[in-house]
Amino acid sequence: AQSVTQPDIHITVSEGASLELRCNYSYGATPYLFWYVQSPGQGLQLLLKYFSGDTLVQGIKGFEAEFKRSQSSFNLRKPSVHWSDAAEYFCAVGEGNKLVFGAGTILRVKS
Amino acid sequence: NAGVTQTPKFRILKIGQSMTLQCAQDMNHNYMYWYRQDPGMGLKLIYYSVGAGITDKGEVPNGYNVSRSTTEDFPLRLELAAPSQTSVYFCASSKKTSGVVNEQFFGPGTRLTVL
Numbered sequence: 001a002q003s004v005t006q007p008d009i010h011i012t013v014s015e016g017a018s019l020e021l022r023c024n025y026s027y028g029a030t031p032y033l034f035w036y037v038q039s040p041g042q043g044l045q046l047l048l049k050y051f052s053g054d055t056l057v058q059g060i061k062g063f064e065a066e067f068k069r070s071q072s073s074f075n076l077r078k079p080s081v082h083w084s085d086a087a088e089y090f091c092a093v094g095e096g097n098k099l100v101f102g103a104g105t106i107l108r109v110k111s
Numbered sequence: 112n113a114g115v116t117q118t119p120k121f122r123i124l125k126i127g128q129s130m131t132l133q134c135a136q137d138m139n140h141n142y143m144y145w146y147r148q149d150p151g152m153g154l155k156l157i158y159y160s161v162g163a164g165i166t167d168k169g170e171v172p173n174g175y176n177v178s179r180s181t182t183e184d185f186p187l188r189l190e191l192a193a194p195s196q197t198s199v200y201f202c203a204s205s206k207k208t209s210g211v212v213n214e215q216f217f218g219p220g221t222r223l224t225v226l
Contacts, residue, residue, distance in 0.1 A: 032212045043115075043201060043217035046215070052200075089189065090153060094212030096141060097161055103153040 002095040004102035013109040015079050015081045021105050023091030032094030033074040036105075037063055039087045045091075050074065061085070083109045098102040113137055115218035117202050123224045124192040132187040132221050134202030142205045143178065144215060145169075147198040154201065160185055163206075173219040192225045199223070 005024045013019050025031055032051055036044040048059025055067040065076045074091060086109045092099040118133045132211060136143065141162045146154040156169030159191040174196055176188040185204075199222050203215040 034214060036217075041220075043219045044203075044215075045217070046214045049214055097207065097212070098144070098156055098159060099212070099215060101153040103151060 002031075002093045002100045004091050004093050004100055006089075006091055006105050008105045009076070009103070010108065012110060014024075014102045015109050015111050016080050017096035018087070019078045019081045021077075021089050021091075021108070023074045023102060023109070024072050025074065025091070025093045026072065027093055028075065029072075030069075033065075033067060033078050033093040034091065034099065035059065035063070035074070036090045036101075037061075037087050038090065044090065045074070081107075081109055083111060091096050091105055115216050116202055117200075117204055117218035119221060120219070121222045122156075123226060124189075125191075125226060126192060126194065129190050129194050132189075132200055132202075134185045134187065134218060135183050136185075136202075136204040136216070137147035137183065138176050138204060138206070138216065139182060140206045140216070141182065141214065142207055142215075143179065144203045145185070145187045146201045146203065147171065147196075148201060148206075148220075149198050150171060157200075158180070159185065170180075176198070185221050198224045 003026045034049045035047040038044045050067045086106045091102040113136045144159040145157040155171045158177040160166045202218040205213045205215040
């Protein structure tokens with residue numbers, strides 16, 4: 001079975017600083033990878049996805065992620081964080097008909 | 112286009128009571144899912160369905176039941192509520208095409224407390 005690890009439970013960054021959220025997966029073949037964001041009290045919203053092709057994918061809200069097969073990683077990045085980015089972020093990998101989610105990383109933004 | 116809707120938004124149950132969490136989608140998606148979310152645990156799949164009349168267990172199905180009589184609706188039933196079922200429940204849907212696992216669209220969630 002696939003698994004997803006998000007090593008950081010909480011991350012705090014200053015507004016305007018860059019951000020990188022880590023995600024590692026276990027999967028033998030080329031994975032389908034996703035990043036979702038959850039604002040407090042809300043459902044999950046897709047930020048971006050990787051299926052194949054260019055390993056650097058662009059998403060909504062200025063986010064991007066890079067697939068690195070050699071490191072089994074799919075880290076999420078943003079060059080300049082805004083206070084509205086404070087939320088919980090989930091990495092997920094496709095497994096058959098389903099998605100397997102990581103435990104999430106809570107992002108706090110300090111002004 | 113409402114997307115995925117869930118009712119109720121909040122509910123408090125007593126131990127042993129039963130209830131049904133409603134989920135509906137208007138995107139003609141064939142796949143639907145129920146998750147529970149507990150703090151620090153991410154999302155755990157309870158049940159899923161690949162089409163009307165077809166359901167299957169996920170990672171944590173005990174204490175729950177589902178049915179899928181139409182493409183649009185996928186209700187989740189709790190028969191004998193227990194405190195361990197206190198959680199936030201999310202319904203999601205997706206449309207699988209050409210063997211690709213597509214993105215899932217999520218509802219706003221139902222916060223359930225069992226006392």
